[in-house]
Amino acid sequence: MSLLRCRGLRKTFGGHVVLDGLDLSVDEHRVVALIGASGSGKSTLLRCVNLLEELDDGTIELDGQDISDPRVDPDRVRRRIGMVFQAYNLFPHLSVLDNVTLAPVRVHRRPRAEAEAQARELLDRVGLGAKANAYPDRLSGGQQQRVAIVRALANSPRLMLLDEVTSALDPELVGEVLALIRELKADGMTMVLATHEMGFAREVADQVCFLDGGRVVESGPPERVLGDPTEPRTRQFLRRIIEAGRL
Amino acid sequence: MILAPHEPSAAQRRRQAYRRRQTVTSVLVAAASTAALGTLLVVAVIGAPGWDRVRASFADPAIARDALPEVLAGLWLNVRLLVCCAAGALLLGLLVAILRTLRGPVFFPVRALAAGYTYTFRGLPLIIVLYVLTLGVPGLRLQGMPPVLVLGGLALVLTYGGYLAEVFRAGIESVHPSQLAAARSLGLTYRQTMRHVVLPQAVRRVAPPLLNDVVALQKDVGLVSLAGPIDAVRAAQIATAETFNYTPYIVAGALFVLLAIPLIAVTDWVTLRAARRQGR
Numbered sequence: 001m002s003l004l005r006c007r008g009l010r011k012t013f014g015g016h017v018v019l020d021g022l023d024l025s026v027d028e029h030r031v032v033a034l035i036g037a038s039g040s041g042k043s044t045l046l047r048c049v050n051l052l053e054e055l056d057d058g059t060i061e062l063d064g065q066d067i068s069d070p071r072v073d074p075d076r077v078r079r080r081i082g083m084v085f086q087a088y089n090l091f092p093h094l095s096v097l098d099n100v101t102l103a104p105v106r107v108h109r110r111p112r113a114e115a116e117a118q119a120r121e122l123l124d125r126v127g128l129g130a131k132a133n134a135y136p137d138r139l140s141g142g143q144q145q146r147v148a149i150v151r152a153l154a155n156s157p158r159l160m161l162l163d164e165v166t167s168a169l170d171p172e173l174v175g176e177v178l179a180l181i182r183e184l185k186a187d188g189m190t191m192v193l194a195t196h197e198m199g200f201a202r203e204v205a206d207q208v209c210f211l212d213g214g215r216v217v218e219s220g221p222p223e224r225v226l227g228d229p230t231e232p233r234t235r236q237f238l239r240r241i242i243e244a245g246r247l
Numbered sequence: 248m249i250l251a252p253h254e255p256s257a258a259q260r261r262r263q264a265y266r267r268r269q270t271v272t273s274v275l276v277a278a279a280s281t282a283a284l285g286t287l288l289v290v291a292v293i294g295a296p297g298w299d300r301v302r303a304s305f306a307d308p309a310i311a312r313d314a315l316p317e318v319l320a321g322l323w324l325n326v327r328l329l330v331c332c333a334a335g336a337l338l339l340g341l342l343v344a345i346l347r348t349l350r351g352p353v354f355f356p357v358r359a360l361a362a363g364y365t366y367t368f369r370g371l372p373l374i375i376v377l378y379v380l381t382l383g384v385p386g387l388r389l390q391g392m393p394p395v396l397v398l399g400g401l402a403l404v405l406t407y408g409g410y411l412a413e414v415f416r417a418g419i420e421s422v423h424p425s426q427l428a429a430a431r432s433l434g435l436t437y438r439q440t441m442r443h444v445v446l447p448q449a450v451r452r453v454a455p456p457l458l459n460d461v462v463a464l465q466k467d468v469g470l471v472s473l474a475g476p477i478d479a480v481r482a483a484q485i486a487t488a489e490t491f492n493y494t495p496y497i498v499a500g501a502l503f504v505l506l507a508i509p510l511i512a513v514t515d516w517v518t519l520r521a522a523r524r525q526g527r
């Protein structure tokens with residue numbers, strides 16, 4: 001059974017249709033990469049799944065539960081979903097450790113000592129144990145993004161949504177973040193990631209979905225979608241990417 | 248990290264020597280110009296034709312000594328009022344600012360009330376609020392009417408609460424929406440997001456203007472004397488009326504400045520710290 005199932009998603013911003021009947025299914029322990037031109041609605045889709053945007057139509061099921069039902073408490077749904085943003089969005093007034101423990105302590109009501117022990121363990125795992133007491137503005141972009149991933153993981157989510165998590169990074173810092181995502185995949189984490197890194201999508205994704213015109217135009221194993229696409233629009237997009245030297 | 252000892256090059260030693268000479272020159276120039284300006288001011292004031300009469304009526308040591316106890320007693324009222332009213336106005340301002348951010352139809356009346364309050368009390372002169380509350384309200388002869396001092400304090404809290412609410416609101420709105428998205432995505436409720444993510448950042452950012460308004464409040468608390476209670480300025484006025492000498496005003500003024508110095512110093516320190524944090 002699919003962990004996440006989106007059916008007929010529609011989302012408009014003041015008359016501008018961004019998602020137009022989009023369907024997407026993600027099985028447990030699978031990694032799905034969303035690709036598509038800038039403005040094709042990748043971020044909007046992820047925000048809709050995390051209930052940060054209100055749908056205009058369609059349904060989203062998580063673990064068989066219809067989370068687009070307005071009677072569902074969105075706060076409870078979000079506790080089961082981890083989200084990582086392009087711009088990290090760490091809380092600048094909190095230390096790295098407090099960024100990570102905020103949700104476990106406030107949302108899950110875990111004892112602070114226990115939450116801190118877990119946070120330190122996670123930070124150690126990503127090589128940031130020494131930065132626990134630093135403030136985010138003292139960290140490099142790659143370190144901040146790894147903290148953001150750890151912060152989402154501290155909630156023990158069923159599903160991780162990653163929105164172009166390497167786009168704001170200097171090229172030499174991209175690797176450390178991608179390595180962490182690779183580890184998450186090895187641990188069996190279910191992930192949906194919007195990305196511009198075609199090489200990484202090819203390596204880590206079980207399935208690649210190409211978004212255009214508010215729908216998934218083509219989807220399948222990365223070798224096929226990226227190597228031998230059938231849809232003319234996918235081909236055109238990949239050609240532009242190759243010309244830009246990003247494949 | 249241990250730094251290896253470093254022997255500065257000849258060029259660096261020349262630069263250091265030059266900078267030392269420059270520093271000495273700067274200090275000497277500053278001292279000379281300060282001394283020159285100070286002498287000029289003293290000569291101008293003391294040498295003025297009316298100096299003796301001004302000194303007699305504004306700086307008479309005997310009168311200052313006599314007036315000091317009453318002025319100090321008045322100042323104690325200022326201090327108590329300042330502490331209570333600043334706390335009250337900060338709380339009220341924060342509350343109103345938070346109410347104005349609430350979304351959803353349920354909160355419409357609360358939002359409207361909060362907005363109406365800030366519009367009204369920012370437009371209304373403090374003196375009018377003070378008169379209405381201290382002279383008008385007791386006229387109702389209701390049971391359990393609080394003393395005039397409390398009513399006067401309430402007028403100050405209401406007026407300053409309106410200003411502070413707008414400062415807080417500006418701070419809340421300056422927190423980027425992506426911070427809210429990050430907090431909500433972690434499962435924090437709206438209240439938790441406000442409490443742990445938005446307000447700490449907002450308050451830090453607007454601490455300098457908030458403290459600035461508290462410094463302004465310090466000068467306005469004395470206006471309650473219009474309704475009867477005797478503050479430092481009013482005490483000085485009474486002493487002046489008895490002696491026909493303005494020295495008590497100078498005493499009160501000096502005490503006000505002394506009182507303000509710690510507050511202003513804290514404001515400067517907070518402002519500097521905020522600027523430095525943003526500069527990094």
Ligand SMILES: Nc1ncnc2c1ncn2[C@@H]1O[C@H](COP(=O)(O)OP(=O)(O)O)[C@@H](O)[C@H]1O
Nearest residue numbers: 013018036037038039040041042043044045194
């Ligand atoms: N909050 C918003 N208000 C108005 N338009 C928006 C908003 N968010 C996204 N959009 C628009 O939706 C479209 C899709 O954006 P987005 O999902 O960010 O695309 P992508 O992530 O694929 O680059 C864009 O045209 C963008 O301008």
Ligand SMILES: [Mg+2]
Nearest residue numbers: 042043044164
């Ligand atoms: Mg995007």
